[in-house]
Amino acid sequence: IARVVEELEETAEYRARRNAIIAFNRDSRYIRKGIALTPVKFGISFTMTAFNQAGALVHIYQDGSIHLNHGGTEMGQGLYTKVAQVLADSFQVDISRVKITATTTAKVPNTSATAASSGSDLNGMAAYDAARQIKERLVAFAAEKWDVAPSEVVFLPNRVRVGETEIAFPDFIKQAYFARVQLSAAGFYKTPKIHWDRKAGRGTPFYYFAYGAACTEVSIDTLTGEYLIDRTDILHDVGRSLNPAIDLGQVEGAFVQGMGWLTTEELWWDDKGRLRTHAPSTYKIPLASDRPKIFNVRLAEWSENTEATIGRSKAVGEPPFMLAISVLEALSMAVASVADYRVCPRLDAPATPERVLMAVERMKRV
Numbered sequence: 001i002a003r004v005v006e007e008l009e010e011t012a013e014y015r016a017r018r019n020a021i022i023a024f025n026r027d028s029r030y031i032r033k034g035i036a037l038t039p040v041k042f043g044i045s046f047t048m049t050a051f052n053q054a055g056a057l058v059h060i061y062q063d064g065s066i067h068l069n070h071g072g073t074e075m076g077q078g079l080y081t082k083v084a085q086v087l088a089d090s091f092q093v094d095i096s097r098v099k100i101t102a103t104t105t106a107k108v109p110n111t112s113a114t115a116a117s118s119g120s121d122l123n124g125m126a127a128y129d130a131a132r133q134i135k136e137r138l139v140a141f142a143a144e145k146w147d148v149a150p151s152e153v154v155f156l157p158n159r160v161r162v163g164e165t166e167i168a169f170p171d172f173i174k175q176a177y178f179a180r181v182q183l184s185a186a187g188f189y190k191t192p193k194i195h196w197d198r199k200a201g202r203g204t205p206f207y208y209f210a211y212g213a214a215c216t217e218v219s220i221d222t223l224t225g226e227y228l229i230d231r232t233d234i235l236h237d238v239g240r241s242l243n244p245a246i247d248l249g250q251v252e253g254a255f256v257q258g259m260g261w262l263t264t265e266e267l268w269w270d271d272k273g274r275l276r277t278h279a280p281s282t283y284k285i286p287l288a289s290d291r292p293k294i295f296n297v298r299l300a301e302w303s304e305n306t307e308a309t310i311g312r313s314k315a316v317g318e319p320p321f322m323l324a325i326s327v328l329e330a331l332s333m334a335v336a337s338v339a340d341y342r343v344c345p346r347l348d349a350p351a352t353p354e355r356v357l358m359a360v361e362r363m364k365r366v
Contacts, residue, residue, distance in 0.1 A: 001039055001041055001211045001213075003300075003302075004039070004211050004212060004213050004235050004236075004237055004300060005037070005039050005213045007235055007300075008037065008213045008214075008215055008233060008234075008235040009037060009215070011233065011235070011298075012037070012215040012233035012296075014035070014037050014215050017035055017217065018035050021033045021034065021035050021217070021333075022337075025334075025337040030221060030222050030223055031219055031220070031221060031222070032219070032220050032222055032334045032335070032337045032338065033217065033218065033219050033220075033230075033334055033337075034217070034218050034220070034329075034330040034331055034332065034333030034334030034335070034336075034337070035215065035216065035217045035218075035330050035333060036215070036216055036326045036327075036329030036330040036332070036333060037213060037214070037215040037326065038213065038214055038323070038325045038326040038329055039211070039212070039213045040210075040211065040212040040213065040214075040319055040320070040322045040323055040325075041209050041210075041211055042117075042209060042210045042211075042212075042318065042319035042322065043205060043206030043208075043209055044116070044117055044118060044121065044206055044207055044208055044209065044210055044314065044315045044319075045116065045118065045191055045194050045205060045206045045207045046112070046115075046116045046118065047196050047198070047205045048196075049194055049195055049196055051112040051113065051116075052112070052118070052122065052190060052191035052194060052207075053110075053112060053122065053188070053189065053190040053191070054070065054071050054072070054111070054112060054122035054123045054125070054126040054188070054189050055070065055071055055108040055109070055110070055111070055126050055186060055187065055188050055189075056068065056069065056070040056071070056083075056108060056123060056126035056127040056129070056130045056186070056187040056188075057069045057070070057107050057108055057130065057184075057185075057186050057187075058087065058127060058130035058131060058134065058184065058185055058186075058187065059183065059184045060091075060134060060173055060183040060184070061173075061183070062170075062173060062174050062177050063170055063173075063174075064093070064097060064168075064169045064170030064172075064173045064174075065097050065099060066087055066091065066093070066097050066098045066099065067099050067101065068083065068084060068087055068098055068099065068100045068101075068127060069100070069101050069103070069104070069107040069108055070083055070103065070108055070123040070126055070127055071103060071108045071110075071111030071112065071114075071122075071123060071126070072103060072111075072114045072119040072120075072122070072123040073103050073114040073119075074103075075114070077119070077246075077250060077317055078243060078246035078249075078250070079114065079119045079120060079123065080100050081095075081243060081246060082120045082124060082242045082243055082246065083100070083120065083123050083124050083127050084098040084100055085242060085243060086124045086127050086128050086131070086242075086310060086311070087127055087131055089311075090128060090131035090132070090135065090155075091131065091135070091155060091169070092155040092156055092157050092158065092159075092169075093157075093158055093169055094158060097169075108186075116315075116318070117210075117315035117316065117317035117318040117319065118191075118315060119317070120242060120310065120313065120315065121191070121207075121309055121310060121313075121315055122189060122191070124242070124310035124311075124313075125187075125189035125309070125310050126187040126188055126189040127187055128187065128189075128310060129185075129187035129188055129189055130185040130186060130187030131185075131187070132187075133185035133187070134182075134183060134184070134185050135155070137176075137181050137182055137183075138153075138160075138172075138176055138181065139153045141176050141179055141181045142160065142162045142172075142176075143162075145162075145175075145179065146162045146163055146165065148162060148163040159172075160172045191207050192207070193207060193307075194206065194207055207307055207309075208305060208306070208307045208309070208314065210236075210237055210238070210239075210314045210315055210316070210319040211236075211237040211300075211319075212234065212235065212236035212237055212251075212319060212320055212322075212323055213234070213235055213236075213323070214232060214233070214234045214255065214323035214324070214325075214326040215232070215233045215234075215326060216229060216231070216232045216233075216292070216326035216327050216329075216330045217229075217230045217231045217232075217330060218230060218327065218330040218331055218334055219334070220331065220334045220335065220356055220360070222338060222357075222360045224353060224357060225352075225353035225354060225355070225356040225357025225358075225360065226353045226356075227331060227334070227353065227356060228293065229259070229290070229291075229292045229293065229327060230292065230293055230294065231292055231293065231294035231295075231296075232255065232292035232294070232295055232296070232326070232327075233296045233297075234251060234255060234296065234297045234298065234320070234323055235298050235299075235300055236251045236297070236298075236299060236300065236316075236319070236320050236323070237299075237300040237303045237314060238251075238299055238300070238303070238313060238314045238315075238316045239303050239304055239305035239309065239311075239312050239313040239314035240303070240304050240305065240311055240312040240313050241299055241313060242310065242311050242313045244299060247299060247316045248297055248299065250316045250317060250320065251297050251299070251316065251320040251323075252295070252297050254317065254318065254319075254320035254321040254323070255297075255320055255321070255323050255324055256286050256290070256291055256324075257285075257286070257321060257324075258320075258321040258322060258323060258324025258325070258327075259286050259290065259291075259324045259327050260284075260285045260286040260290075260350075261321075261324065261349075261350065262324050262325070262327055262328045262349045262350055262351060263286075263327060263328070263331075263349075263350050263351050263352065264284040264285065264286060264290075264350055264352065265277075265283060265284060265285060265350055266283075266284070266350050266352055267283075268282075327351075328347070328349060328351055331347060331351050331356060332344070332345055332347050335347055335356060335359045335360055335363055336363065338360050338363035338364060339363040339364070339366040342366060343363075343366055345359045345362065345363055346359060346362065347359045
């Protein structure tokens with residue numbers, strides 16, 4: 001976390017911009033600015049230990065195509081793509097060879113919820129385990145058939161090298177089929193090293209931690225409470241990313257969702273206890289136009305998970321959601337400038353324009 005924060009502080013020019021904002025606020029009558037840099041440390045695993053398990057079913061057919069089914073649910077987060085990549089990488093084939101069918105307990109039973117940002121960790125490792133079993137059988141078959149050492153059987157892009165001979169992957173699989181090699185496996189994975197006693201509040205609930213930091217600059221109108229998010233810089237740790245394009249999208253989306261949580265998504269009940277913010281017409285989620293005007297998002301490319309996760313990657317779904325705390329803290333600084341930063345303002349979340357205005361008015365009375 002220290003390296004993430006220090007690197008972001010430098011690339012976002014946090015110190016210089018903070019000094020410039022303080023100078024701006026000193027001379028600005030109505031518009032005030034704020035800036036904040038906030039870190040995130042997020043534990044990854046279900047705290048219900050039993051949920052930290054997953055299965056996968058992998059078949060290879062005579063034509064070299066690969067069928068994959070696992071216990072994870074695809075909801076737009078790119079899980080299917082990542083787990084397919086795991087298989088494609090294991091067998092060194094194009095990802096187009098991997099066909100994924102819909103998650104069903106008829107194929108992979110007792111699935112855990114796709115939650116806690118653990119979908120790729122659990123299902124990716126289960127698929128990897130299935131691929132490992134099949135590969136071990138294929139290596140043993142090739143070593144016996146061509147009379148070579150197992151170390152001389154190497155999977156190369158879309159082909160297999162056996163000693164001095166190279167065979168196209170589909171041809172190699174067909175020969176294995178005719179030699180009656182089992183080309184199917186059920187993989188399984190359970191997260192190691194974790195245990196948690198809920199009653200005692202003791203144990204190791206998380207396998208590892210994901211880290212990140214965000215630096216956000218805002219401008220508020222002290223007459224109306226309206227505000228703009230001028231710029232956000234993010235540096236987030238996803239270990240060795242399985243798919244940087246997907247992970248960047250997850251960080252960007254989580255941050256904007258977190259912005260909504262802390263600024264616009266207000267729950268309101270009437271005097272009869274009925275929830276009135278119950279639909280998109282009343283519950284105000286962020287729009288595309290609400291995103292920071294300047295939005296710089298980077299992954300910590302130097303990071304590598306110290307634990308043996310799939311590809312040494314880290315979970316990415318939920319941790320960057322918390323990066324939006326920088327928005328609330330930047331708004332708080334802008335409000336505090338009204339009273340020359342003498343007191344920390346009370347700014348409740350979600351920090352709607354009404355609440356920002358009320359906080360400004362309280363600051364004027366300090």
